[in-house]
Amino acid sequence: MLTLHRATVLVVDPTAPSIPDGAVLVDGATVAAVGPYAALSDAGARVREWDGLLTPGLLNPYGQWLLETAYHPDPREELGTEPLEPAVPAERRGGSARLGLQRLLGHGVTALAGPFTLPAVRTAVTRSGLTAVPGTGAPGGLDPLAGATLASVVHRPLTVGGRADFAVFAAASVAELERSGAGCCLATVLGGRLLYRRR
Template sequence: MLTLHRATLLLSAPADPTAPPVADGAVVVQGDRIAGLGPYPELAAAFPAARTREWDGLLTPGLRNPYGHWLLECAYHPDPREEIGTEPLHGPALARLGLDEARWGGSARRGLQRMLGHGVTAVAGPFERPAVRTAVTRSGLLALPGDGARGPLDPLGPPAGLSLAEAAHGSLTTGGRADFTVLELDAEGRRTGGCLATVLAGRLLHRRR
């Protein structure tokens, strides 16, 4: 099935100053690949059978979270049923939990789901715990090399301080894997950082409600 994702702005290569944003841009997805990208009117004419999703935001490559090792192997993401809060636990609070591999795996799955909610489609390791490695593999997020640095779930938000050019993972290209996010824009067309949607390998895995 073909899906045409239409957005207020399309920025296919944030790190490339020669690739300016396209107003009323779109990306066409077929399976897990990008079948076309560019101005919406052109793609709508070229792919008349595609179903359309419309986003009032900036469509850009999925983000890279460089803090995956710390977030998934040094912090615990609570299950709401545990009633121990919603924020990741680390340090002495983590040591008191006495986690086994099964709980580390559940924590990693919840952490990865939260990353998708911030537009993340690639996460940096290293991933040394077997349960965490399995969770990352099954999630479909790309696993990247990393240095184990500590940081937040949202690579664009404080205290990370990464620019979009730094946080975006690669660029969107025809034939490339369909990993992208849609970021919120304010009334004047400026990026606010909030994530409206995340598409991973062509699948819409997060949508703000």
């Protein structure tokens, strides 16, 4: 089934000019076309309208630390939503990793740095569908844009025939997104599937 994601502004590649009223045509798990909405609107696809900036998915370089060292508290624990660094019993590591992955999706993350050595974490990452890439294990936060540019944290540009991994943010431009951070994520699409949508 074809889905056309229309956004106020489309960023196919942060090093190229943005496309006002742009769209990404998704066929299954892949990108079928990108460009101005007017050029793609006759594709016979279901249309999702997004009021914001659509960008390629982000890479969080702190994935190993966030999922194997930090603890992601359950909302019922009333400890907040930021990762904590207490000692976590092995039996709670899988649940913590799953919560961490959900929170990463809520920041437009579609790839994260590993390696993941704990079996419960490795299983959670594999099941999530996020792409794991080599990393350093450095400590850091959920927001890959904290102190970074969009160009430095995009996992890969949107390309025709490539995997449909992208995010939509409540921002009108790249500069505004870099100022506000990835916490303004409205939606994250991973392999063509809408896995996160802000309520």
